[in-house]
Structure formats: C-alpha cells, structure tokens
Amino acid sequence: MVEIADKGAGVLKKSRYEEAGVNIDKANALIEAIKPIVTSTFKRGVLTEIGGFSGLFALDTEQYKEPVLVASTDGVGTKIKIAIMANRHDTIGIDLVAMCVNDIVVCGASPLFFLDYFSTGQLENQVAEAVIKGIADGCKEAGCALIGGETAEMPGLYQVGEYDLAGFVVGVVERNKIIDGSEIGVGNVLIGLASNGIHSNGYSLVRKIFFDELGLKIHDEIPGFDGKTVADELLVPTKIYVPVVLHLLKAGSPIKGIVHITGGGFFDNIPRILPSSCKAVIKKGSWPMPPIFNFLQERGDISKEEMFRTFNCGIGMILVVPEQDAKDVLFQIQAMDEKAFSIGYIAPRKNEEPQVVIENI
Incomplete structure (x- = not known):
C-alpha cells in the first residue's frame, strides 16, 4: 500500500489513487506471485521475463x-458468472486458453504464445492468481508460452467480486499446409471429437434454466447426476484439442477441414469451412450425447434445432477427411485415449439448400 506522510497531522494516509479504489502495490505483489507460474510455461523462443511493457x-x-x-482472441462469456458464484477460479483460465487455441488449430497452426487480459473492480490477488494458474495450465496443455498480459483494476465498472477475461494467441503454420476447407469434397467423412461438457458457449441460457427456471443454487446437486453439483458440472473446463490435431497432422493424416464447435453450434460453424457446392449431413445419434445436454433440452424445453445451434451437443471439434482414410484417423485418435466418432459425410448441395442437415432431428 502506498502511504504518504502527512507532516501536519503526524499520521500516514492512503494515496488519492488508492482512495479511488486502485491499489498499485497490490498489483505489483500479484506480478511477483505469478512469475513462477508464468515462467513454467516458457519454451524456446521466449526472450523476455514477465513484467515488461511487452512480450518478445x-x-x-x-x-x-x-x-x-x-x-485469435476470445473470452469465456458468462461462464465467468458460474466461477464467481461458486468461488472456484482455478479452471476458468483453461477455458480462456482453449477458446483461443482451438480456433487457430483448425487451420493447422501450432500455438506459439498467449497473452491474457484480466479486469476487475477491486483486485483480489488470491482470485487473480488462481485464474492465472488456470491460464498457465491451459498453455502447457496447448504447448504455448504465456509471455505477458494485463491486470486492470477499474472500480465502478464491475460489481464487488466480479471480473472479466480476454485471451490472445499467436500461432504459426507452413503456408502450403494451411487447412482452409478448400479441398473438401463430396464423399468426405465427418469425424467428431467428443466434448467433455458444455465448454464455454450458451451459458446465458444455461444460467436462466438452472437458476431462474429450476431455482437451483450453485452448490445444489443436479437431479439424476449421481451427486454432482451445479458447480461441478458447469465448471468442467473446455477441452483443448491442440495435441490430438497436431499429432494427426504430424503423422500425415489427410485432414481437409476442421471445425471448432463454439457459439452457433453445428448450424453456424460448419458452413464457415465448406465450399458453396457442398453440405454437411450429420447423423444424429451416431455419438453418445452427454447427460447435461439431455437435461438442458428437457428441463429447458429447448427444441432440437436450437440445441444444435446453441450447444456443442457432445462434439467439440469436427475433422473432414477422405472416406478411405476415416477408419485410420479414428484409430489414431482412439489410440491417444480420445473419444471420436464418424458422425456424417459431405454431400452435393443445390443453391437453395442449407449447408448443414441433421438427419432425424
């Protein structure tokens, strides 16, 4: 705490900035506390220590x-509300990294480095340190270095105990190995990589269903979930798909396109990589849907169409591969102890047809 001597009164008083709600000393103490956490993510190529004006x-x-x-840059949306309600802050940083690195690996890029932005009304070092520990854990899993960030204390902008996050990642890919979907063709097979839960999309609706409509509290057990609480289920961190995708690419798997199933679900994300002459046909029921999605659909009275446009419904990433290579790719994924399923195929599309069709919906 910055203290200034008041010679007239003979006492010490706070700085005017601290009176306004910003404690610079506390922020500096946080930087010192997280240095070993951040440096544990460093790899070849990092040239600077944490605390500088920029990362090299x-x-x-x-x-x-x-x-x-x-x-790529992203956040974790209103899932942060769940972490704050539960007072669990050690995994939300993994979500932040996942949302960013999953977005760049779809074009075949290897993540190089990551930066975070943590903003709050009043800095609570224990909370911030837990969040950054999660970010570091996510970076290690994705194979990228956390080389910097920003902690902003902004009193009056947030309610007490609230904070927000943003993440920024930079990766690299060889130009002739960029995956952009341009080589996708009729007959290609869609391989779905299993999600481990809701990930970080649709939480405004999730919170409405759990708390407003069902009246559950954050530490209440969810009916039919074998003792799991609302916090347990809703704070499962977003799966990071970088290791499995990069392993497949390094092994020479002929992946023609990759889709990260985030906000917009199947209907909005798959068309982002498809040629206009193609449509994706999804075979509903070709993979086991995690119980949380059935719970949300039934208790929230959500249509099947909206489920597939709001949530990942158990598939966090989709790979498009030639039909003759599909079995081998599935075998490789399963050999890495990952769950994957053949969930559909690429078909010809007429101009007026949608680019995503879900059978038996």
Missing part, C-alpha cells in the same frame, strides 16, 4: 520455408 518471442524461421502467423 523469436520465431524459428529455419523450421519453416514460408511461415504464416495465425492469431
């Missing part, structure tokens, strides 16, 4: 003939 990363240009940098 040296790209190994000898490893690439035509390196292309790939960047």
Whole structure:
C-alpha cells in the first residue's frame, strides 16, 4: 500500500489513487506471485521475463520455408458468472486458453504464445492468481508460452467480486499446409471429437434454466447426476484439442477441414469451412450425447434445432477427411485415449439448400 506522510497531522494516509479504489502495490505483489507460474510455461523462443511493457518471442524461421502467423482472441462469456458464484477460479483460465487455441488449430497452426487480459473492480490477488494458474495450465496443455498480459483494476465498472477475461494467441503454420476447407469434397467423412461438457458457449441460457427456471443454487446437486453439483458440472473446463490435431497432422493424416464447435453450434460453424457446392449431413445419434445436454433440452424445453445451434451437443471439434482414410484417423485418435466418432459425410448441395442437415432431428 502506498502511504504518504502527512507532516501536519503526524499520521500516514492512503494515496488519492488508492482512495479511488486502485491499489498499485497490490498489483505489483500479484506480478511477483505469478512469475513462477508464468515462467513454467516458457519454451524456446521466449526472450523476455514477465513484467515488461511487452512480450518478445523469436520465431524459428529455419523450421519453416514460408511461415504464416495465425492469431485469435476470445473470452469465456458468462461462464465467468458460474466461477464467481461458486468461488472456484482455478479452471476458468483453461477455458480462456482453449477458446483461443482451438480456433487457430483448425487451420493447422501450432500455438506459439498467449497473452491474457484480466479486469476487475477491486483486485483480489488470491482470485487473480488462481485464474492465472488456470491460464498457465491451459498453455502447457496447448504447448504455448504465456509471455505477458494485463491486470486492470477499474472500480465502478464491475460489481464487488466480479471480473472479466480476454485471451490472445499467436500461432504459426507452413503456408502450403494451411487447412482452409478448400479441398473438401463430396464423399468426405465427418469425424467428431467428443466434448467433455458444455465448454464455454450458451451459458446465458444455461444460467436462466438452472437458476431462474429450476431455482437451483450453485452448490445444489443436479437431479439424476449421481451427486454432482451445479458447480461441478458447469465448471468442467473446455477441452483443448491442440495435441490430438497436431499429432494427426504430424503423422500425415489427410485432414481437409476442421471445425471448432463454439457459439452457433453445428448450424453456424460448419458452413464457415465448406465450399458453396457442398453440405454437411450429420447423423444424429451416431455419438453418445452427454447427460447435461439431455437435461438442458428437457428441463429447458429447448427444441432440437436450437440445441444444435446453441450447444456443442457432445462434439467439440469436427475433422473432414477422405472416406478411405476415416477408419485410420479414428484409430489414431482412439489410440491417444480420445473419444471420436464418424458422425456424417459431405454431400452435393443445390443453391437453395442449407449447408448443414441433421438427419432425424
């Protein structure tokens, strides 16, 4: 705490900035506390320590003939509300990293480094440290370095105990190995990589159903979930798909397109990579839907169409591969102890047809 001597009164008083709600000393103490957490993510290429004005990363240009940098930014939406309600802050950072790195791996990029933005009304170092620990855990899983970030204390902008997060990732891919969906063709098979829950989308609706309509509390047990509480289920961190996708690419798997199933579900995300002459046909029931989605659909009275446009419904990422390679790709994924399913195929599309069709919906 910054203290200034008041010679006239003979006492010490707070700085005017601290009176306004901003404690610079507390922020500096946080930086010192998280240094070992952050440096544990460092890898070859990191040139700076935490605490500088910017992070430096040296790209190994000898490893690439035509390196292309790939960047993405994202947040975790109102899932943060769940973490705050439950006073559990150690996994929301994993969600933050996952939402960013999953977005760049779809084009075949390897994550290089990550930066975070943590903003709050009044800094609580224990909470911030837990959040950043989660970010570091996510970075380690994704294979990228956490080389910097920003902690902003903004009294008056947030309610007491509230905070928000944003993440930024930069990765790299060889130009001739960029996956953009342009090679997708009729007959290709859709392989779905299993999600481990809701991930980080649709939480405004989830909160409405759980708390407003069903009247459940954050630590209440969910009926039919074998003792799992609302917090247990809703705070399962978003799955990071970087290791499995990069392993497949390194092994030479002929992946023609990759879709991250985030906000907009199947209907809005799959068309982002499809040629206009193609449509994706999804075989509903070809994978086991986690119980949380059945619960939300039934208790929230959500139509099947809306379920597939709001949630991942058990599939967090989709790979498009040639039919003759589908079994081998599935075998490789399962050999990594990951769950994957053949969930559909690419068919020809007429101009007036939708680009996503879900059978038996």
